[in-house]
Amino acid sequence: MQRRRFLERAAGAATVAAALPISGCLGSVAGGQSERDYDVGMTATTFRPQEVTIAVGESVTWRNTSARTHTVTAYEDAIPEDADFFATGGYEDEATAREEWWSDRGGALENGDEFTHTFEIPGRYDYVCVPHEQGGMIGAVIVEG
Template sequence: MQRRRFLSRLAGSATVAATLPIAGCLGGAAGGSGDESDYDVGMTATTFRPQEVTIAVGEAVTWRNTSARTHTVTAYEGAIPEDAEFFATGGYDDEATARDAWWSDRGGALENGDEFTRTFEVPGRYDYVCIPHEQAGMIGAVIVEE
C-alpha cells in the first residue's frame, strides 16, 4: 500500500510523531485496536474506515474488525470489474450464497480483531458491503489502478 510505504519511509524521522495521528484517519480505526499500519480498512459499528481506498494492481487490502459488532466484507457481484473474481469473508463463490450464509448461520462473520485480506489483480472499482449493516449504509469501495 502506498500509505504503508510512506509511513515506513518516515520511520525514525521526527515527523513520524506528527504523521501517525493522521495515519489513523486514513486507514486505521478510531479506538486504536492494534497497530493501525497493519490493516487498510477498519470497521466501526456501521462504517468502513476509510470508505474508499485506492491501490495498484497486485496489491492487497486488509480489513480488520475494530468494533464490538460482527461484520462481513462481501462484494456486490454486479459492481466489480467484469473479469474480477468475487470475494467475501467466508470464501463464498457468489453474493447470494454469502447473503444466505450470513442470514442462516452468520456465515462469513468477522468478530472483533478478525481480519480479511484480498489481493486485487484486475483494475477497476470494487464495491462491497457489510451484509448485517447494509441498511445502515456500511458500504465501501476499493479502486484498483494500473
C-alpha cells in the first residue's frame, strides 16, 4: 500500500514539474528580455520574484506555477492614492476580494492560470495571496514614473 501511495505522489510531482516553465532557470536572453511569458510566478507559498520594477503604463502578468490555488489581491491601503485597485476575480475592493475567497474561493488561480494588470500611476503596490497570507506570500510592484 505504501509503494502505491509513493508511486501516485511521484507521478503527481512529475506532472507538476512538467507544467513548470524551465525558462526561469535559463536566465535571460540577449537584450535583457526574459524568456518567460509571465513576470511573476507563484510557488507553494511565495511570489517569484517577490518584487518587480516596471515603468508607468506597463503590465505585470502573474502565473500560478504551483499545484496550490492562489490569488493576487492588492492591499488597498498600500497602493498609490489614485491607483486602480486590482485583484484576481475582478473585485473592486480588498474586503470583497477577501470575502469572496473565503466564502467561495472567488478569484482563484489554478495551476497555469494567469492574471495581468496594467499600472498607470507611479509608486509602490503591495499585494497578497489571500489564502497564503499567514505564510508570508506577499509581493510588491514598484512603478517608476
